[in-house]
Amino acid sequence: MTDISRLVVVGASLAGLRAVEAARKAGFDGSVTLIGAEPHLPYDRPPLSKAFLDAEGDGTAPTFRERAQLEELGVELRLGAPATGLDTDGCVVTVDGTDEVPYDAVVIATGAHARTLPGAAALDGVHALRTVDDAREVRSALDAGARTVVIGAGFIGSEVASSAQKRGVDVTVLEALPTPLVRAAGPAMGAAIAALHERNGTTLRCGTGVRSLEGSGSVERVVLEDGSSIPADLVVVGIGVVPTVDWLQGSGLRLEDGIVCDERLWTGVPGVYAAGDVARWHNPTLQEVQRMENWTAAAEQGAAAARNAIAPAEARPYGTVPYFWSDWYDVRIQFVGSPNADEVVVVDGDPGTSGRWIALYRRGDRLVGALTVNGQSDVMKYRVQIMRGGSWDEALDFAARRRERSRGVSSPGSPVGSAV
Amino acid sequence: MRVVVDYTKCTGLGICESLAPAFFEVNDEGDLVLLKEEVGDAERQELEEAVAGCPTEALRLVD
Numbered sequence: 121m122t123d124i125s126r127l128v129v130v131g132a133s134l135a136g137l138r139a140v141e142a143a144r145k146a147g148f149d150g151s152v153t154l155i156g157a158e159p160h161l162p163y164d165r166p167p168l169s170k171a172f173l174d175a176e177g178d179g180t181a182p183t184f185r186e187r188a189q190l191e192e193l194g195v196e197l198r199l200g201a202p203a204t205g206l207d208t209d210g211c212v213v214t215v216d217g218t219d220e221v222p223y224d225a226v227v228i229a230t231g232a233h234a235r236t237l238p239g240a241a242a243l244d245g246v247h248a249l250r251t252v253d254d255a256r257e258v259r260s261a262l263d264a265g266a267r268t269v270v271i272g273a274g275f276i277g278s279e280v281a282s283s284a285q286k287r288g289v290d291v292t293v294l295e296a297l298p299t300p301l302v303r304a305a306g307p308a309m310g311a312a313i314a315a316l317h318e319r320n321g322t323t324l325r326c327g328t329g330v331r332s333l334e335g336s337g338s339v340e341r342v343v344l345e346d347g348s349s350i351p352a353d354l355v356v357v358g359i360g361v362v363p364t365v366d367w368l369q370g371s372g373l374r375l376e377d378g379i380v381c382d383e384r385l386w387t388g389v390p391g392v393y394a395a396g397d398v399a400r401w402h403n404p405t406l407q408e409v410q411r412m413e414n415w416t417a418a419a420e421q422g423a424a425a426a427r428n429a430i431a432p433a434e435a436r437p438y439g440t441v442p443y444f445w446s447d448w449y450d451v452r453i454q455f456v457g458s459p460n461a462d463e464v465v466v467v468d469g470d471p472g473t474s475g476r477w478i479a480l481y482r483r484g485d486r487l488v489g490a491l492t493v494n495g496q497s498d499v500m501k502y503r504v505q506i507m508r509g510g511s512w513d514e515a516l517d518f519a520a521r522r523r524e525r526s527r528g529v530s531s532p533g534s535p536v537g538s539a540v
Numbered sequence: 541m542r543v544v545v546d547y548t549k550c551t552g553l554g555i556c557e558s559l560a561p562a563f564f565e566v567n568d569e570g571d572l573v574l575l576k577e578e579v580g581d582a583e584r585q586e587l588e589e590a591v592a593g594c595p596t597e598a599l600r601l602v603d
Contacts, residue, residue: 415595416595443555500566
Protein backbone atom coordinates (compact mmCIF):
# COMPACT_ATOMS: atom_id res chain seq x y z
CA MET A 121 0.00 0.00 0.00
CA THR A 122 1.43 3.33 -0.93
CA ASP A 123 -1.51 5.54 -0.01
CA ILE A 124 -0.68 5.75 3.70
CA SER A 125 0.95 9.10 4.22
CA ARG A 126 -0.38 10.13 7.64
CA LEU A 127 0.31 8.01 10.72
CA VAL A 128 -1.33 9.12 13.93
CA VAL A 129 -0.37 7.50 17.23
CA VAL A 130 -2.71 8.12 20.14
CA GLY A 131 -1.02 7.74 23.50
CA ALA A 132 2.46 9.07 24.26
CA SER A 133 3.83 6.55 26.69
CA LEU A 134 6.13 3.63 25.89
CA ALA A 135 3.94 1.91 23.28
CA GLY A 136 3.25 5.19 21.49
CA LEU A 137 6.91 6.18 21.51
CA ARG A 138 7.99 2.82 20.15
CA ALA A 139 5.28 3.07 17.48
CA VAL A 140 6.58 6.36 16.08
CA GLU A 141 10.19 5.19 16.28
CA ALA A 142 9.44 1.89 14.56
CA ALA A 143 7.55 3.62 11.76
CA ARG A 144 10.55 5.81 11.00
CA LYS A 145 12.97 2.92 11.35
CA ALA A 146 10.88 1.02 8.78
CA GLY A 147 11.37 3.91 6.38
CA PHE A 148 7.96 5.55 6.68
CA ASP A 149 8.38 9.07 5.30
CA GLY A 150 4.87 10.41 5.73
CA SER A 151 3.70 12.60 8.59
CA VAL A 152 3.78 11.18 12.11
CA THR A 153 1.73 12.71 14.90
CA LEU A 154 1.98 11.62 18.53
CA ILE A 155 -0.96 12.59 20.72
CA GLY A 156 -0.60 12.44 24.50
CA ALA A 157 -3.01 13.37 27.28
CA GLU A 158 -0.24 14.24 29.72
CA PRO A 159 1.85 17.37 29.15
CA HIS A 160 5.08 15.39 29.62
CA LEU A 161 7.38 13.90 27.04
CA PRO A 162 7.14 10.10 26.99
CA TYR A 163 8.61 8.68 30.19
CA ASP A 164 9.35 5.30 31.69
CA ARG A 165 6.82 4.06 34.22
CA PRO A 166 8.47 1.07 35.97
CA PRO A 167 10.92 3.28 37.93
CA LEU A 168 8.07 5.42 39.31
CA SER A 169 7.15 2.85 41.95
CA LYS A 170 10.76 1.81 42.51
CA ALA A 171 13.92 3.98 42.36
CA PHE A 172 11.95 7.19 41.82
CA LEU A 173 10.53 6.88 45.36
CA ASP A 174 13.89 6.33 47.02
CA ALA A 175 15.17 9.05 49.31
CA GLU A 176 18.36 9.32 47.24
CA GLY A 177 16.51 10.13 43.99
CA ASP A 178 16.07 13.68 42.76
CA GLY A 179 12.51 13.44 41.45
CA THR A 180 13.52 13.89 37.82
CA ALA A 181 11.05 12.29 35.41
CA PRO A 182 12.59 9.24 33.69
CA THR A 183 12.07 10.72 30.23
CA PHE A 184 12.94 8.46 27.30
CA ARG A 185 13.88 11.08 24.70
CA GLU A 186 14.53 14.79 24.51
CA ARG A 187 12.03 16.86 22.59
CA ALA A 188 14.70 17.62 20.00
CA GLN A 189 15.25 13.91 19.35
CA LEU A 190 11.59 13.42 18.54
CA GLU A 191 11.50 16.51 16.37
CA GLU A 192 14.56 15.27 14.51
CA LEU A 193 12.63 12.08 13.87
CA GLY A 194 9.92 14.19 12.25
CA VAL A 195 7.32 13.53 14.92
CA GLU A 196 4.71 16.18 15.52
CA LEU A 197 4.01 16.20 19.25
CA ARG A 198 0.54 17.07 20.50
CA LEU A 199 0.93 16.73 24.25
CA GLY A 200 -1.25 17.91 27.09
CA ALA A 201 -4.73 17.12 25.80
CA PRO A 202 -6.39 13.73 25.39
CA ALA A 203 -7.92 12.25 22.28
CA THR A 204 -11.67 12.45 22.79
CA GLY A 205 -13.07 10.72 19.74
CA LEU A 206 -12.33 8.44 16.81
CA ASP A 207 -14.32 8.66 13.58
CA THR A 208 -13.45 5.49 11.71
CA ASP A 209 -15.55 6.46 8.66
CA GLY A 210 -14.01 9.90 8.25
CA CYS A 211 -10.59 8.68 9.50
CA VAL A 212 -10.23 11.48 12.03
CA VAL A 213 -9.05 11.55 15.64
CA THR A 214 -10.57 14.33 17.71
CA VAL A 215 -8.34 15.90 20.36
CA ASP A 216 -9.66 17.82 23.33
CA GLY A 217 -13.19 17.82 21.91
CA THR A 218 -12.53 20.06 18.95
CA ASP A 219 -9.21 19.62 17.14
CA GLU A 220 -9.42 17.17 14.27
CA VAL A 221 -6.39 15.13 13.27
CA PRO A 222 -6.92 13.14 10.06
CA TYR A 223 -5.14 9.82 9.57
CA ASP A 224 -4.53 7.13 7.00
CA ALA A 225 -3.36 4.76 9.71
CA VAL A 226 -3.73 5.06 13.47
CA VAL A 227 -2.16 3.18 16.35
CA ILE A 228 -4.13 3.43 19.57
CA ALA A 229 -1.92 3.18 22.63
CA THR A 230 -3.91 5.05 25.25
CA GLY A 231 -2.94 2.58 27.93
CA ALA A 232 -4.85 2.26 31.13
CA HIS A 233 -5.70 4.45 34.09
CA ALA A 234 -5.74 3.64 37.76
CA ARG A 235 -8.95 2.36 39.28
CA THR A 236 -10.13 4.65 42.06
CA LEU A 237 -11.91 4.23 45.38
CA PRO A 238 -15.30 5.92 45.56
CA GLY A 239 -15.06 9.16 47.53
CA ALA A 240 -11.28 9.08 47.66
CA ALA A 241 -10.72 11.97 45.27
CA ALA A 242 -12.07 14.51 47.71
CA LEU A 243 -9.20 14.13 50.18
CA ASP A 244 -5.61 15.31 49.89
CA GLY A 245 -2.99 12.69 50.57
CA VAL A 246 -4.79 9.98 48.58
CA HIS A 247 -3.03 8.94 45.41
CA ALA A 248 -2.85 6.32 42.74
CA LEU A 249 0.56 5.60 41.31
CA ARG A 250 0.33 5.66 37.55
CA THR A 251 1.77 8.94 36.32
CA VAL A 252 4.91 10.86 37.14
CA ASP A 253 2.70 13.48 38.79
CA ASP A 254 1.24 10.79 41.06
CA ALA A 255 4.73 9.57 41.86
CA ARG A 256 5.93 13.07 42.78
CA GLU A 257 3.05 13.45 45.26
CA VAL A 258 3.80 10.08 46.83
CA ARG A 259 7.48 10.84 46.93
CA SER A 260 7.07 14.15 48.71
CA ALA A 261 4.70 12.58 51.26
CA LEU A 262 7.31 9.89 51.97
CA ASP A 263 9.93 12.64 52.28
CA ALA A 264 7.75 14.12 55.01
CA GLY A 265 7.61 10.76 56.83
CA ALA A 266 3.93 10.15 56.12
CA ARG A 267 2.27 7.27 57.93
CA THR A 268 1.41 5.22 54.87
CA VAL A 269 -1.43 2.86 54.06
CA VAL A 270 -1.34 1.04 50.75
CA ILE A 271 -4.67 -0.27 49.51
CA GLY A 272 -4.13 -3.25 47.24
CA ALA A 273 -1.29 -5.76 47.55
CA GLY A 274 -0.60 -6.02 43.84
CA PHE A 275 2.77 -5.24 42.33
CA ILE A 276 2.47 -1.45 42.33
CA GLY A 277 1.15 -1.29 45.87
CA SER A 278 3.79 -3.73 47.04
CA GLU A 279 6.58 -1.73 45.44
CA VAL A 280 5.32 1.43 47.11
CA ALA A 281 5.13 -0.38 50.45
CA SER A 282 8.67 -1.61 49.95
CA SER A 283 9.89 1.92 49.24
CA ALA A 284 8.11 3.26 52.31
CA GLN A 285 9.53 0.50 54.49
CA LYS A 286 13.03 1.20 53.15
CA ARG A 287 12.65 4.81 54.27
CA GLY A 288 11.57 3.70 57.73
CA VAL A 289 8.06 5.19 57.62
CA ASP A 290 5.13 3.26 59.10
CA VAL A 291 3.41 1.32 56.35
CA THR A 292 0.48 -1.10 56.25
CA VAL A 293 -0.76 -2.94 53.16
CA LEU A 294 -4.45 -3.80 52.93
CA GLU A 295 -5.79 -6.36 50.50
CA ALA A 296 -9.50 -7.03 50.02
CA LEU A 297 -9.00 -10.54 48.67
CA PRO A 298 -7.84 -13.46 50.81
CA THR A 299 -4.79 -13.89 48.56
CA PRO A 300 -3.05 -11.20 46.52
CA LEU A 301 -1.53 -11.53 43.05
CA VAL A 302 -3.67 -14.51 42.05
CA ARG A 303 -4.28 -13.21 38.54
CA ALA A 304 -0.57 -12.60 37.98
CA ALA A 305 0.96 -15.66 39.59
CA GLY A 306 -1.79 -18.07 40.66
CA PRO A 307 -2.99 -18.64 44.25
CA ALA A 308 -0.07 -20.63 45.71
CA MET A 309 2.62 -18.34 44.40
CA GLY A 310 0.53 -15.23 45.04
CA ALA A 311 0.48 -16.13 48.72
CA ALA A 312 4.18 -17.02 48.71
CA ILE A 313 5.21 -13.72 47.16
CA ALA A 314 2.92 -11.73 49.45
CA ALA A 315 4.63 -13.32 52.46
CA LEU A 316 7.72 -11.30 51.55
CA HIS A 317 6.02 -8.29 53.14
CA GLU A 318 5.83 -9.77 56.62
CA ARG A 319 9.32 -11.18 56.25
CA ASN A 320 10.58 -7.67 55.60
CA GLY A 321 8.67 -6.09 58.45
CA THR A 322 5.70 -4.65 56.55
CA THR A 323 2.22 -5.42 57.89
CA LEU A 324 0.00 -7.06 55.27
CA ARG A 325 -3.67 -7.61 56.07
CA CYS A 326 -5.50 -9.78 53.54
CA GLY A 327 -9.26 -10.21 53.35
CA THR A 328 -9.51 -6.68 54.70
CA GLY A 329 -11.96 -4.38 52.94
CA VAL A 330 -11.92 -0.63 53.26
CA ARG A 331 -15.15 1.06 54.31
CA SER A 332 -14.05 4.66 53.91
CA LEU A 333 -11.26 7.18 54.02
CA GLU A 334 -11.75 9.94 56.59
CA GLY A 335 -10.19 13.28 57.29
CA SER A 336 -10.90 16.99 56.98
CA GLY A 337 -9.20 18.25 53.84
CA SER A 338 -6.43 15.70 54.05
CA VAL A 339 -6.79 12.02 54.77
CA GLU A 340 -6.33 11.16 58.46
CA ARG A 341 -7.44 7.55 58.72
CA VAL A 342 -8.53 4.52 56.78
CA VAL A 343 -11.68 2.94 58.19
CA LEU A 344 -11.95 -0.81 57.64
CA GLU A 345 -15.08 -2.87 57.11
CA ASP A 346 -14.86 -4.23 60.67
CA GLY A 347 -15.10 -0.65 61.96
CA SER A 348 -11.50 -0.34 63.12
CA SER A 349 -9.28 2.32 61.63
CA ILE A 350 -5.65 2.93 60.78
CA PRO A 351 -4.13 6.42 61.03
CA ALA A 352 -2.69 7.62 57.75
CA ASP A 353 -1.14 10.72 56.20
CA LEU A 354 -0.65 9.04 52.84
CA VAL A 355 -2.93 6.52 51.18
CA VAL A 356 -1.77 4.91 47.96
CA VAL A 357 -4.51 3.14 46.07
CA GLY A 358 -3.18 0.29 43.97
CA ILE A 359 -6.27 -1.66 43.03
CA GLY A 360 -5.58 -2.18 39.38
CA VAL A 361 -6.09 -0.33 36.16
CA VAL A 362 -8.82 0.08 33.60
CA PRO A 363 -8.02 0.28 29.88
CA THR A 364 -8.53 3.81 28.60
CA VAL A 365 -11.27 3.28 26.02
CA ASP A 366 -14.03 5.67 27.12
CA TRP A 367 -13.15 7.98 24.26
CA LEU A 368 -13.79 5.17 21.78
CA GLN A 369 -17.45 4.60 22.63
CA GLY A 370 -19.41 4.68 19.38
CA SER A 371 -16.28 4.38 17.24
CA GLY A 372 -17.23 0.94 15.99
CA LEU A 373 -14.22 -0.69 17.62
CA ARG A 374 -14.94 -3.83 19.61
CA LEU A 375 -14.35 -2.99 23.26
CA GLU A 376 -14.18 -5.84 25.78
CA ASP A 377 -11.71 -5.16 28.57
CA GLY A 378 -9.64 -3.21 26.07
CA ILE A 379 -9.69 -3.03 22.29
CA VAL A 380 -10.15 -6.44 20.74
CA CYS A 381 -7.46 -7.15 18.12
CA ASP A 382 -6.35 -10.07 16.01
CA GLU A 383 -2.84 -11.49 16.14
CA ARG A 384 -1.59 -8.64 13.95
CA LEU A 385 -2.86 -6.10 16.52
CA TRP A 386 -5.46 -5.06 13.98
CA THR A 387 -8.86 -4.02 15.30
CA GLY A 388 -10.72 -5.23 12.23
CA VAL A 389 -11.45 -1.63 11.21
CA PRO A 390 -9.37 -0.48 8.22
CA GLY A 391 -6.27 1.42 9.27
CA VAL A 392 -6.84 1.06 13.02
CA TYR A 393 -4.37 -0.86 15.18
CA ALA A 394 -3.84 -1.00 18.94
CA ALA A 395 -0.87 -1.63 21.23
CA GLY A 396 0.08 -1.77 24.89
CA ASP A 397 -2.15 -1.95 27.95
CA VAL A 398 -5.23 -0.97 25.93
CA ALA A 399 -4.94 -3.85 23.43
CA ARG A 400 -6.55 -7.22 23.94
CA TRP A 401 -5.10 -9.44 21.26
CA HIS A 402 -4.73 -13.04 20.26
CA ASN A 403 -1.24 -14.08 21.31
CA PRO A 404 -0.28 -16.82 18.86
CA THR A 405 2.72 -17.92 20.94
CA LEU A 406 0.58 -19.01 23.89
CA GLN A 407 -2.71 -19.41 21.99
CA GLU A 408 -4.45 -17.13 24.48
CA VAL A 409 -6.40 -13.91 24.15
CA GLN A 410 -4.56 -11.56 26.47
CA ARG A 411 -4.31 -7.98 27.57
CA MET A 412 -0.90 -7.20 28.97
CA GLU A 413 0.05 -4.59 31.51
CA ASN A 414 3.80 -4.78 31.25
CA TRP A 415 6.76 -2.94 29.78
CA THR A 416 7.85 -5.59 27.31
CA ALA A 417 4.45 -5.98 25.68
CA ALA A 418 3.99 -2.22 25.43
CA ALA A 419 7.37 -1.75 23.76
CA GLU A 420 7.05 -4.66 21.37
CA GLN A 421 3.40 -4.14 20.50
CA GLY A 422 3.92 -0.44 19.84
CA ALA A 423 6.58 -1.24 17.27
CA ALA A 424 4.71 -4.19 15.77
CA ALA A 425 1.42 -2.31 15.46
CA ALA A 426 3.10 0.63 13.73
CA ARG A 427 4.92 -1.59 11.24
CA ASN A 428 1.63 -3.34 10.43
CA ALA A 429 -0.30 -0.07 10.25
CA ILE A 430 1.99 1.48 7.65
CA ALA A 431 2.18 -1.70 5.55
CA PRO A 432 -1.04 -3.64 6.16
CA ALA A 433 -0.52 -5.90 3.14
CA GLU A 434 2.64 -7.23 4.79
CA ALA A 435 1.27 -7.24 8.32
CA ARG A 436 2.82 -9.88 10.55
CA PRO A 437 1.49 -11.56 13.67
CA TYR A 438 2.87 -10.46 17.01
CA GLY A 439 3.40 -13.23 19.53
CA THR A 440 5.30 -13.19 22.77
CA VAL A 441 6.02 -15.04 25.96
CA PRO A 442 4.87 -12.36 28.39
CA TYR A 443 7.37 -11.04 30.89
CA PHE A 444 7.14 -8.81 33.90
CA TRP A 445 9.30 -8.05 36.87
CA SER A 446 8.82 -6.37 40.21
CA ASP A 447 11.38 -5.27 42.79
CA TRP A 448 10.47 -5.42 46.47
CA TYR A 449 12.91 -4.95 49.31
CA ASP A 450 16.04 -6.82 48.19
CA VAL A 451 14.01 -9.24 46.09
CA ARG A 452 13.56 -9.32 42.34
CA ILE A 453 10.40 -11.11 41.25
CA GLN A 454 10.25 -12.17 37.60
CA PHE A 455 7.55 -14.01 35.70
CA VAL A 456 7.57 -15.37 32.18
CA GLY A 457 4.67 -16.96 30.32
CA SER A 458 1.18 -17.58 31.61
CA PRO A 459 -0.05 -18.35 35.15
CA ASN A 460 -3.07 -20.23 33.73
CA ALA A 461 -1.81 -23.66 34.62
CA ASP A 462 -2.92 -27.16 35.62
CA GLU A 463 -0.11 -27.49 38.12
CA VAL A 464 2.59 -25.39 39.75
CA VAL A 465 5.76 -27.00 41.06
CA VAL A 466 8.56 -25.41 43.06
CA VAL A 467 11.77 -26.70 41.47
CA ASP A 468 14.33 -24.77 43.47
CA GLY A 469 14.41 -23.11 46.86
CA ASP A 470 11.59 -23.04 49.40
CA PRO A 471 9.10 -20.16 49.36
CA GLY A 472 8.45 -20.71 53.08
CA THR A 473 11.99 -20.18 54.21
CA SER A 474 14.31 -18.91 51.52
CA GLY A 475 14.61 -15.62 49.74
CA ARG A 476 15.18 -17.39 46.45
CA TRP A 477 12.93 -19.87 44.69
CA ILE A 478 11.74 -20.97 41.27
CA ALA A 479 8.28 -22.28 40.40
CA LEU A 480 7.26 -23.76 37.07
CA TYR A 481 3.74 -23.77 35.59
CA ARG A 482 2.45 -26.76 33.64
CA ARG A 483 -0.49 -26.83 31.22
CA GLY A 484 -1.07 -30.24 29.68
CA ASP A 485 2.37 -31.58 28.87
CA ARG A 486 3.90 -28.16 28.26
CA LEU A 487 5.76 -25.63 30.29
CA VAL A 488 3.70 -22.41 30.13
CA GLY A 489 5.11 -20.24 32.88
CA ALA A 490 7.97 -19.69 35.30
CA LEU A 491 8.18 -17.56 38.41
CA THR A 492 11.57 -16.76 39.84
CA VAL A 493 12.26 -14.91 43.06
CA ASN A 494 15.88 -13.78 43.05
CA GLY A 495 16.39 -16.27 40.22
CA GLN A 496 17.73 -13.86 37.60
CA SER A 497 20.18 -16.44 36.32
CA ASP A 498 17.41 -18.90 35.47
CA VAL A 499 14.28 -17.01 34.44
CA MET A 500 15.21 -16.31 30.83
CA LYS A 501 16.31 -19.87 30.22
CA TYR A 502 12.71 -20.85 30.92
CA ARG A 503 11.43 -18.06 28.68
CA VAL A 504 13.42 -19.56 25.82
CA GLN A 505 11.90 -22.97 26.54
CA ILE A 506 8.38 -21.56 26.55
CA MET A 507 9.05 -19.71 23.28
CA ARG A 508 10.09 -22.98 21.70
CA GLY A 509 7.00 -24.78 23.00
CA GLY A 510 9.18 -26.83 25.33
CA SER A 511 7.72 -29.80 27.19
CA TRP A 512 7.13 -30.08 30.91
CA ASP A 513 9.47 -33.06 31.25
CA GLU A 514 12.24 -31.15 29.53
CA ALA A 515 11.72 -28.24 31.92
CA LEU A 516 11.87 -30.50 34.99
CA ASP A 517 15.04 -32.16 33.69
CA PHE A 518 16.56 -28.77 33.09
CA ALA A 519 15.60 -27.62 36.59
CA ALA A 520 17.25 -30.72 38.08
CA ARG A 521 20.46 -30.00 36.19
CA ARG A 522 20.42 -26.40 37.42
CA ARG A 523 20.01 -27.57 41.00
CA GLU A 524 22.88 -29.99 40.65
CA ARG A 525 25.02 -27.30 39.12
CA SER A 526 24.40 -24.85 41.94
CA ARG A 527 24.74 -27.19 44.90
CA GLY A 528 25.89 -30.56 43.71
CA VAL A 529 22.76 -32.20 45.13
CA SER A 530 19.44 -33.08 43.61
CA SER A 531 16.07 -33.06 45.32
CA PRO A 532 12.68 -33.69 43.79
CA GLY A 533 10.33 -30.83 43.02
CA SER A 534 7.51 -30.36 45.48
CA PRO A 535 4.02 -29.77 44.14
CA VAL A 536 2.29 -26.76 45.67
CA GLY A 537 -1.14 -27.45 44.28
CA SER A 538 -3.20 -26.54 41.26
CA ALA A 539 -3.47 -23.04 39.96
CA VAL A 540 -6.28 -23.03 37.45
CA MET B 541 29.34 -4.64 14.13
CA ARG B 542 29.46 -5.31 17.85
CA VAL B 543 27.18 -5.04 20.82
CA VAL B 544 27.97 -2.79 23.78
CA VAL B 545 26.47 -2.97 27.27
CA ASP B 546 26.14 0.14 29.39
CA TYR B 547 26.62 -1.38 32.83
CA THR B 548 25.58 1.85 34.50
CA LYS B 549 22.06 1.23 33.13
CA CYS B 550 21.84 -2.57 33.07
CA THR B 551 20.09 -4.13 36.07
CA GLY B 552 20.23 -7.71 34.84
CA LEU B 553 16.57 -8.06 33.89
CA GLY B 554 17.73 -10.48 31.24
CA ILE B 555 15.30 -9.98 28.36
CA CYS B 556 18.38 -9.93 26.11
CA GLU B 557 19.33 -13.41 27.26
CA SER B 558 15.97 -14.77 26.12
CA LEU B 559 16.23 -13.06 22.72
CA ALA B 560 19.92 -13.70 21.99
CA PRO B 561 21.19 -16.41 24.35
CA ALA B 562 24.45 -16.82 22.42
CA PHE B 563 25.40 -13.28 23.43
CA PHE B 564 23.99 -12.68 26.89
CA GLU B 565 23.66 -14.54 30.15
CA VAL B 566 22.71 -13.35 33.62
CA ASN B 567 25.00 -14.96 36.19
CA ASP B 568 24.25 -16.22 39.69
CA GLU B 569 24.91 -12.78 41.11
CA GLY B 570 22.23 -11.32 38.84
CA ASP B 571 24.75 -9.49 36.65
CA LEU B 572 24.74 -9.58 32.87
CA VAL B 573 27.67 -11.34 31.22
CA LEU B 574 28.45 -10.57 27.60
CA LEU B 575 29.41 -13.92 26.04
CA LYS B 576 30.54 -12.46 22.73
CA GLU B 577 30.67 -9.00 21.21
CA GLU B 578 31.00 -9.40 17.46
CA VAL B 579 27.66 -9.53 15.64
CA GLY B 580 27.50 -11.36 12.33
CA ASP B 581 25.04 -10.39 9.61
CA ALA B 582 22.87 -13.42 10.35
CA GLU B 583 22.64 -12.40 14.00
CA ARG B 584 21.79 -8.79 13.44
CA GLN B 585 18.02 -9.18 13.57
CA GLU B 586 17.99 -10.92 16.95
CA LEU B 587 20.46 -8.42 18.36
CA GLU B 588 18.27 -5.55 17.21
CA GLU B 589 15.38 -7.18 19.03
CA ALA B 590 17.50 -7.51 22.14
CA VAL B 591 18.48 -3.83 21.94
CA ALA B 592 14.84 -2.78 21.47
CA GLY B 593 13.68 -5.14 24.21
CA CYS B 594 15.97 -3.86 26.94
CA PRO B 595 13.84 -2.14 29.59
CA THR B 596 16.75 -0.01 30.74
CA GLU B 597 17.98 0.84 27.22
CA ALA B 598 21.41 -0.47 28.21
CA LEU B 599 22.33 -2.10 24.89
CA ARG B 600 23.73 -0.55 21.71
CA LEU B 601 24.99 -1.82 18.39
CA VAL B 602 28.05 -0.01 17.07
CA ASP B 603 29.96 -0.38 13.81
